[in-house]
Amino acid sequence: MTLNRQHFAKFQSLIALVVLCIVLSCLSDKFLTVDNGWNVMRQISVNICIAVGMTLVVLTSGIDLSVGSVLALCGAITAGLMKNGIEVHSSNLYIGFTLLGAILAGLFTGAGVGAFNGFAITRFKVPPFVATLAMLTIARGLTLLWTQGFPISVFGEKFGYIGTGWFLGIPVPVWISAIVVLTAVVITMKTPLGRYIYAIGGNENAAKLSGINISKVKIIVYSMAGALAAVGGLIVTSRLDSAQPNAGISYELDAIAAVVIGGTSLSGGKGTIWGTVLGAVIIGVLNNGLVLLNVSPFWQQVVKGGVILLAVIIDKANSKSE
Incomplete structure (x- = not known):
């Protein structure tokens, strides 16, 4: 690969973002406004959290298609425990949960489901695509069982602060996603675990x-x-003040798109967290622009699918040129 082409490959995502912003600002006078900017940041915060986890998986040459369903399951469990607790009718026992307890339960559920995915992949040699595709269905089914198909709503201001609050003039979801990103950067760049992840991929x-x-x-x-x-499930549930059984549908699509657009190779071993953040911003800006331009939701799916395909084609072309 020539030096000029190397520089282009390194900055192609940033160039794409700048071009996209210029085009959208010309097509809509609402795009370059402060309110819309914060709206985009809040929207992409969820995808950033999911996409960072997806990046770590893809770096090991894996994939996780279950993240959308896991998001819904963890959000529903947190909401259900916080609002209803656990009742054991046979023992006439009721276990209540504080806000922190319910949040930790949701986080441990997500980690446990992920660990099960990893165990199935490593112990039984199930391909990551198949294992996580199965978990996508399992987690969605468990969510429907837990909620009985109905939303769980109304949790109070403290929980709502996670998704709708502001801290030092910045939305709380943005702070959360920033902490996630910085933690992942440290892990991948400064720890043995990060070196092992790249080595495996x-x-x-x-x-x-x-x-x-x-x-x-x-x-x-x-x-x-x-x-x-x-x-991500906690942020979504807090922002909506409701745990929806169908939450997170197609979120894995946006996460994979952010990872690929950000330059992480689907073959594993190459990519950065910062690249994924940039990819998530591109997807968020694209989604926001399509909404501002009143593009049909059906066409939005077509456009995002085309963007993912184009990103993969470019990634393969760059790989062959190296």
């Missing part, structure tokens, strides 16, 4: 021969992806 056999515990690392990575999906 680059060459799993070589990583195994070098003494890396492949199964342990993958289970940790899928657990982190599940926990971050749970964080």
Whole structure:
């Protein structure tokens, strides 16, 4: 790959974002406004949390299609425990949950589901695509069982602050996503776990021969992806003041799009968290622009699918040129 092409490949996502913003600002006078800017930031905060977890998985040459359903399940469990607690009729026992207790339960549920994905993939050698596709259906079914198909609503101002509050002039969801991003950057760039993740994605056999515990690392990575999906579920549930049984549908599409557009290779071993953040911003700006332009939701799906396909084609072209 020539030097000029290397520079272009490095900054192509940023260039795409700038071009997209220029086009949308010309087509809509509402795009470049402060209110719309914060609206975009709040919207992408959920996708950033999910996409960061997806990035860690993809770096190991895996995929997690269950994150949308896990988001819904964790949000529903948190809401249900906070509002109704747990009743054991046979023992005439009622267990109530504080706000913190319900939130921790949701986060542990997400991590547990992710760990199960990792265990199925490593212990039984189920392909990640198949294992997480199965979990997509399982988690959605568990959500419907937990909620009986009805929304769980009204939780109070304290929980609502997570999704709608402001801190130091910045929306709380943006702070949460920033903490998630910075933590993931430290993990991937400054810790042995991060080096193991890249090593496994680059060459799993070589990583195994070098003494890396492949199964342990993958289970940790899928657990982190599940926990971050749970964080997204908390934000969504708080913002809506309601846990919807159908929450998170197609969220995995936006997460994968952010990862691929951000330059992470689907083959594993190459990519950055910052690239994924940029990809999430592009997806968020694209979604926002299509809404402002009154584009049909059906066409929005077509456009996003085309963007993902284009990003994969560019990634493959860059890989062949290296």
